[in-house]
Amino acid sequence: MSTPESVTSFTQSRSEIEHSLSIFLQDQRAQLAAIGTELDSVSTSLTEYVLNGGKRLRPLFAYWGFVGAGGIPNSAIIRACASLELIQACALIHDDVMDGSDTRRGFPAIHKKFASLHRDQGLSGDSDAFGISSAILLGDLALVWADKMFHASGVESDALIRSLPVFDEMRVEIMAGQYLDVLEQALASQSVERSLRVAQLKSAKYTVERPLHFGATLAGADQQLLESYSRYGMPLGESFQLRDDLLGVFGNPDETGKPAGDDLREGKRTVLIAATLERANGTQAAFIEQHLGRITLGVNDVMRMREIIIDTGAVAFVEQMIEDGLAKALSALEESQIERNASEHLAELALVAARRSL
């Protein structure tokens, strides 16, 4: 059990989260092996997937949300917070199937990995279909493991029972947000307002606000503190998603683990794209609409689309929205009753989420 002094550093809280994930996954591996050795590829793949990178933002927001509410962290709390990363693993694995993304964090997506496994072993039937079926099931399993890791975390019964509704609502919201996102693409939305609503649900609530509430509820926080967390979390979560949109178009593949301009190829209807189309002249708009979502998009097309997105002023507009959201979040922190130590770390975490500067 960690003393409060031993977990005051940002890096240390992250490494404790990492460690507890690694231990949990090791235990699950043993349990699956007892069911059947054929499940080794399932546990190995899920373990690699979860441990190969990721900023652990959701567990960190939960952890510092707990500390900010006056909670004294121990290893049970670390486990409860870390379990959020397994919800995220489900979301990403299923997201990659839905988007037809081939890579994640520089590694093959789960459906690609299992398609290769099928092909390499010369198994019967269609390799891609096997990959997709496996990814659906591995995502489901990750979602169940999230429950298991939280339920078996060792947090006190009162805290567990009090936090179950937050844990559940968070997951309803991510699934609803993902559906609205898929629908938004199908509607070929061009509205900044609508795209922002999806971003609020999918990212602001799920990535920032709910994890903070989860941690705070574990610590028994009152309504007033939960509201402070919302005032910090919602604008920050929007900034986080807007940064993600920028990285999806302009990100360095070495850092994003995705090919350059991947969001353009997938045809994602983000706030950035909506802002571009709102500002574009006829020629610019036609070029974007013609090329957005084309799987065969070449480097030159990506470069031209980037140029248009910059020239219309959409990048500057989105960068300004990010800074505004960040400023709102930081000022909400200052005005709150959040514990000082936690407040400093939440400010640090805000910079990571909005600028990806760490």
Add this chain to the structure above:
Amino acid sequence: MSTPESVTSFTQSRSEIEHSLSIFLQDQRAQLAAIGTELDSVSTSLTEYVLNGGKRLRPLFAYWGFVGAGGIPNSAIIRACASLELIQACALIHDDVMDGSDTRRGFPAIHKKFASLHRDQGLSGDSDAFGISSAILLGDLALVWADKMFHASGVESDALIRSLPVFDEMRVEIMAGQYLDVLEQALASQSVERSLRVAQLKSAKYTVERPLHFGATLAGADQQLLESYSRYGMPLGESFQLRDDLLGVFGNPDETGKPAGDDLREGKRTVLIAATLERANGTQAAFIEQHLGRITLGVNDVMRMREIIIDTGAVAFVEQMIEDGLAKALSALEESQIERNASEHLAELALVAARRSL
């Protein structure tokens, strides 16, 4: 709250489960509508899917497992048991995507329904891909709703906390079992023994044994009673799966809600198929191997395959296995300490599961 007297009948316990599902789904519909009216199609489809048929076997095993352990049922217990049906909804929705099945209980599968919705509304992008994405997310949502329905059921805290591990293990097992099933198809398994192992995990544990344990644990049952339930549940669960295999090949489409011989078209490697191949002569085996899993399988091919499956003696063999399992289950009931009233209903439920005679 129901009095114990009011829930002694099989039909009544089923209708109380039905009612609590309907109330829960109505509440979720309102909650999703508050997030966005575009989610109406999500809640409507999931509600129809869950309420349009299904034998409620898992909730019923849980319910009678609870009563058999001396529990006095009330509406909170009904809700907790009914939540298992939402896990099953997730399993079926995802299963239909993986199998490429177009129908379920005589209605379009969820991915088909959302593909049609996309097509009818003339939305942008590929209709089938939209259908699959929607089905993945609706399945995920059903899995989260199962948690929510159980957590918010109103059962006492001690009972809730005690039962969480059973609830979690049940879901790990179904996902692991589903993966082994997918793998078994890819390995084109011809072994009765291997197919039976998948049936044990996928059906015997998940459909019968774990729901019984779940109900029993809610009632605070001791280890001895849990073991009695295993002795009844495991052979019965195998019989249930074997009946499913027979129905998948010989079932009346009006009753199964699936096209005739659907399992043959999907190429399912069941105990029935393994038993056929073990017994078949060269010509018979060649015919089965050539036609199994062919999407274009015509009525004549299905008829010829059925003939071979019967002629080899595989049907008689599987029917005998079903009866043996049922006999074991019933004799385990007699030797157990299970409450008499519950024991009679569990015997009735065994006939439903093994013979689908109700």
